[in-house]
């Protein structure tokens with residue numbers, strides 16, 4: 117009894133939705149849900165809809181709504197329809213509530229939350245005890261609860277988890293509208309899924325417990341033979357300790373990754389693998405390859421480890437898949453939004469382009485580009501303290517720098533020649549090239565480590581290099 121029918125075989129193009137509530141920053145889990153819906157629509161000639169579930173006025177904020185739209189835009193997951201906003205569709209929920217109330221599916225309840233807790237604390241079945249079920253309280257001024265059928269089971273036929281059964285005896289009569297008449301999430305969600313002809317509900321596993329309630333509401337609104345959408349509940353995301361990702365503990369805000377210089381295509385690639393795997397076992401996938409091979413039947417129900425190290429590695433791979441010109445463009449766009457240590461008036465595109473081949477092989481995020489190129493555009497090199505300290509401890513540093521100063525003044529200005537000359541200085545001092553090179557690198561870039569020194573140095577004008585050597589010689593002398 118009341119066992120929900122399996123979804124009818126799909127004969128029309130799928131309609132799927134991403135239905136976030138704008139209640140905070142955009143979470144990587146939300147991005148994964150949006151992506152799976154988008155991929156499913158793309159792969160099956162369907163429609164991807166964006167619906168903003170903003171019925172909770174107190175919590176919804178415009179900036180969070182903007183954040184959702186921007187995040188989807190950044191990931192190139194543009195909705196084919198929408199955004200629809202639930203706050204603009206209240207009339208529809210009102211109609212559904214009136215109908216359900218008149219037909220006896222809903223009843224008025226005036227119990228406060230505290231009363232319910234107090235009354236039911238020793239009950240075997242948690243939740244509301246049905247006190248107002250048969251009191252015939254009016255709609256106005258009361259919360260509305262859904263009358264769960266006695267006996268029977270609602271089965272969620274989940275494409276990821278198989279059949280999940282929810283015995284009605286263990287379900288409480290849940291609230292669908294507050295006493296001020298405002299509909300709750302579960303009601304608006306189902307009314308919209310019906311109204312928008314959703315064929316699939318693909319969303320996080322945290323929503324699975326509300327799905328049997330949604331199915332009962334759906335059947336109350338559409339009749340027990342209603343054609344339900346297919347459900348797919350995506351696996352939870354966990355950290356390395358197998359704990360559910362938490363805002364406080366884990367890096368979960370999509371913006372943080374964007375700010376650190378992750379590429380959207382790497383993010384999309386990595387998010388796709390959080391629960392799904394490619395039938396050919398590939399990990400590095402372009403968007404077109406994802407669309408070509410994505411299917412719900414390869415989504416696993418086991419929790420997916422959100423591995424920042426793996427994401428970072430993958431980002432490096434996507435960076436290296438760009439050609440130099442494209443990388444320069446992408447990096448520059450990103451740098452313009454970042455906090456950089458140079459004045460943009462001093463920026464030189466020619467120098468930057470010259471540096472690109474040296475940098476592209478060595479970074480995993482665009483953020484790592486900054487300390488590799490800043491020496492090109494900063495007027496006065498700022499010495500990293502630790503690096504300077506090491507130079508001070510190198511007894512031969514001043515001698516090396518002075519010799520470099522004199523040889524660089526006249527040598528041919530190329531990476532090969534600078535290398536050769538520095539090699540000779542090292543030999544004269546009886547040291548390895550690396551050791552001789554270290555103080556020169558600090559003079560030119562401010563740091564002990566960085567991209568290949570002689571290629572980097574050759575990009576700068578001779579007089580700039582000489583004056584930087586002078587500056588460090590002066591610091592060591594003081």
Ligand code: GLU
Nearest residue numbers: 135136137169305319323
């Ligand atoms: N608005 C719900 C949430 O953000 C999601 C609803 C759904 O996907 O069905 O948790």
